Amino acid sequence: MNKWYQLKSYSLRQRIFMSMILLTVFSSILISLVSIFHFRYEAQKYHEERLSRKENAIKQHIEYILKNTPYKLTEENTFKIFRNKIFELSDIHGLEVNFFNLKGRLILSSNPYYYTKKKTIQLKKETLDKLESSSNQRILFIRLNRDDQNVIASYSYIKNNNFKSFAILNVPYVESNDFYNEEISNFLKRYAQVYIVMLIFSIYFSFTLSKTITKSLTQISEKIELTRLNQRNEKLALQPGDQEINALIQSYNNMVDELEESAQKLAQSEREYAWREMAKQVAHEIKNPLTPMKLTVQSFQRRFNPDDPNITQKLNDYSETLIQQIDTMSAVANAFSNFASMPAQDNESLNIVKVAKIALEIFNEDYIRFISNEDEVILHFDKTQLIRIITNLVKNAIQAIPEEQKEKLVEVKLERTKSTVRLYVKDNGIGIAEDQKQLIFEPKFTTKNSGMGLGLAIIKNIVENYNGFITFESTLGLGSTFCVELPIK
16 A cells, blocks of 8 residues: 555656546445445345334234233233244244243243253343333344344334233344345446446546646646746747646746746846946056056156256156056056957867967966877867967966965866867966855956956856856865866867
């Protein structure tokens, strides 16, 4: 039985199918039990009514005997009155007949078995009390006899002409259920035949119903699995004549509408937030060179003397300071321009191993190592942007190693797989703290003292434009490893 409590481990279709079969089996068993109970109940009612009819017939016969007996109708004369008539009563009516006195002791019986026992037969006090308290002066007891048959025993008073009781009549009736047992057997045989047909139909109906229900639910489940916030999701068509499934489909379609509306609001909010942050950063970076420019101009204005013999040199120094700050502002503008709109891709077939070696030539650090598992890996890519990815990552790796650190290492590794090429840049620098890892690719975020924090954001933008992705692993105090994976087309 424990298996039936584990239906949750099956699919919905299996559960519906098994539930329908179990329901059919359970209902069939219930109908069989109710039918058997009904047959038993009808048999018992039939036997009780038959006993009542025979008992009335016996009482009428007894009344006839009492009218024609020469003996006085008293308890003491009961034996004399019925001793020659008891077997006649039993034979005519086909039932055992027993007479007891009012105290419950057996006086006379048509059953010879009682005489072979050679002991007094006495009714229980409980029987006498129930008979005396009965409203119709008659009670029935059902018991099993020595042959395991149901026996209905009737007890009633025999009254004289003055309506005074002087004896107790007992008529035992042995139930014969052969007819009803045969009827039950025939019914169960016929029902079994119908049940087999019913079971086959139920299996077919359950299979069809479960398939119909789960088909729609499977479609909904597949659609929900494909539902994404950042894409347009397809709605489901309503199923004709299926109100429950249609309600579920309508809920899903409403969810798609709400999801699309939320995605639009979220995208708009993210764009607004990004531009606000970008505006703040641009303003901050531009204000940095403006302050020394203003101080330089004010200082020159206060100290300007046309007659100063060094006026030419001071003017040159002043101009160089302004030009330097203007160049800084120009660099800031260019950096943000590059981040805001990537330059057009000029894709060509490149040997990424060769390009990586060329990119590393600009670095003078002797602790930079290059490893590749192949001499040639062809990639369709923009050469300038590929060099930018490599140089940016290597530059970050170099800057992540403290100057005072004795053992320094930056390892650049190229690895080709079946359909991708992976670029690893590993350093043994200070690493990245846990609370900073989720911000590492955010614009304007940097762990360095200088720079605008746009390098990794630009790299991520380039990589994703080529359907690749960039990941990293870092342990504080041990170093970091950045991995760029690009598809080979």
